[in-house]
Amino acid sequence: MTDLAQAVATQMANIEKRTGKSLAELTAIVQASGLAKHGEKVAMLKQQLGMGHGDANTLVHMVMQSHGDALAAGKSDADALDAIYSGAKAGLRPMHDAILKVISSFGPFENAPKKTYVSLRRSKQFATIGPATKDKIEIGFNMKGVDATDRLLAIPPGGMCSYKTRLGTTAELDDDLVQWLRTAYDASA
Numbered sequence: 001m002t003d004l005a006q007a008v009a010t011q012m013a014n015i016e017k018r019t020g021k022s023l024a025e026l027t028a029i030v031q032a033s034g035l036a037k038h039g040e041k042v043a044m045l046k047q048q049l050g051m052g053h054g055d056a057n058t059l060v061h062m063v064m065q066s067h068g069d070a071l072a073a074g075k076s077d078a079d080a081l082d083a084i085y086s087g088a089k090a091g092l093r094p095m096h097d098a099i100l101k102v103i104s105s106f107g108p109f110e111n112a113p114k115k116t117y118v119s120l121r122r123s124k125q126f127a128t129i130g131p132a133t134k135d136k137i138e139i140g141f142n143m144k145g146v147d148a149t150d151r152l153l154a155i156p157p158g159g160m161c162s163y164k165t166r167l168g169t170t171a172e173l174d175d176d177l178v179q180w181l182r183t184a185y186d187a188s189a
Contacts, residue, residue, distance in 0.1 A: 007124075012062065015055045023062075030063040038064065053158040080113035088134040095137050098170045099129055102178055106185045126188035127181060128161060136166045139177075141184040152180060 016022060021029075029048075035041050038060055045056035085093040096118075103109060103120065112119040117130025117138075125142055132138035140161030141152075148154040152165050163180070167173065 007121075008058065008062075011055065011058055015051070015059055018055070019049050019051065021049075026059055027063050030060060054160070057160075077111055077113055081118070084113065084116060084118070084130060089131040091135070092131050092137050095167065095170050095173075096129055098173055099137070099139065099181075102173065103127070103181055103185060106182060109185070122185070122188040124188050125160070126184040132166050136168045138164055138166050139181075140164045141180055143180070143184040143187050146180065146183060151176070 012023060015026070019026065030041055030045070033041060033044050035044060041060045041064075042053065042056040045051045045059060046053065049056075051059070081093070081096070085096065100111075108122075109126070110121045112121060114130075117128050119125050120127040120129065127142065128138075128140035130138060140155070141163040142161050143163065146152065146163065148163065152163050154163055155161055165177065165180070167177070
């Protein structure tokens with residue numbers, strides 16, 4: 001079993017423990033809700049069962065079988081990245097690759113492409129990278145003890161990341177950004 005598959009299995013077991021409901025019962029709740037949109041289902045689980053965003057989001061993905069990762073979609077990582085950076089967003093791919101090159105210098109990590117972004121993980125997710133607009137990439141960071149700035153925006157608790165920033169050119173891949181990436185990377189060991 002891959003590290004990612006093991007992490008998901010562990011999270012699902014923890015969801016069952018925290019809610020006191022089996023996966024079959026939780027699946028039935030989601031399916032019986034009559035809600036169509038992913039976000040609506042997540043919000044319903046958070047409200048009705050008191051689930052955190054990460055658990056509710058993972059459960060909905062599992063129930064809808066919409067994991068979005070390359071393996072689940074039968075795509076290679078390269079194909080998934082090509083899909084993320086297609087059309088008007090194709091010009092952002094070199095910036096994405098430059099960011100990954102910097103992170104690769106820190107040590108090993110796992111790429112987990114989703115539908116619209118890439119999750120970067122060690123023992124847990126430390127960053128996300130994906131197009132925010134046709135001319136900007138957004139990087140999400142999971143880290144603590146860092147002061148927000150005009151450039152590094154704090155995200156309210158409960159989201160996938162604790163901070164985010166956007167960049168439009170590789171020139172913005174400066175010492176500050178590299179330090180934020182390093183801090184998030186080190187915190188995910």
